[in-house]
Amino acid sequence: MKVNLDIVNEWIEWQLHEHIPEIMATKLFDDYKMYRLLEQDEEDGITFTIQYFTSSAERYQQYISSFAPLLREKAFAKWGDQFTGFRSIMEAVR
Numbered sequence: 001m002k003v004n005l006d007i008v009n010e011w012i013e014w015q016l017h018e019h020i021p022e023i024m025a026t027k028l029f030d031d032y033k034m035y036r037l038l039e040q041d042e043e044d045g046i047t048f049t050i051q052y053f054t055s056s057a058e059r060y061q062q063y064i065s066s067f068a069p070l071l072r073e074k075a076f077a078k079w080g081d082q083f084t085g086f087r088s089i090m091e092a093v094r
Contacts, residue, residue: 001047001048001049001050001083001084001085002044002045002046002047002048002083002084002085003045003046003047003048003082003083004044004045004082004083005042005045005046006082007079007082007083008045008046011079011082011083012048014078015034015048015050016034019071019074019075020032020034020050022071023052023063023067023071026063026066026067028054028059028060028062028063028067029052029053029054029059029063030053030054030055031052031053032050032051032052032053033050033051033053034048034049034050034051035048035049035050035051036048037049045083051090060089
């Protein structure tokens with residue numbers, strides 16, 4: 001996610017104390033990690049990645065169908081166009 005410089009500190013607090021706990025409360029993810037990407041052009045904002053770990057594709061699909069739309073809507077209602085984001089699915093190779 002790329003986050004507007006004007007909201008970055010408040011956005012981090014919201015992620016850590018509201019949004020991520022809501023996602024973890026679904027019990028569909030086992031853990032998460034949040035990172036700030038370094039060596040990025042930060043003129044337009046700071047780039048973060050949040051990785052959520054789950055034990056099966058079925059659990060992920062359940063999150064996408066049952067919880068993701070509402071949580072995404074809440075994020076856009078709060079922050080509007082002050083951030084951009086997208087999802088990627090990764091599989092551990094080893």
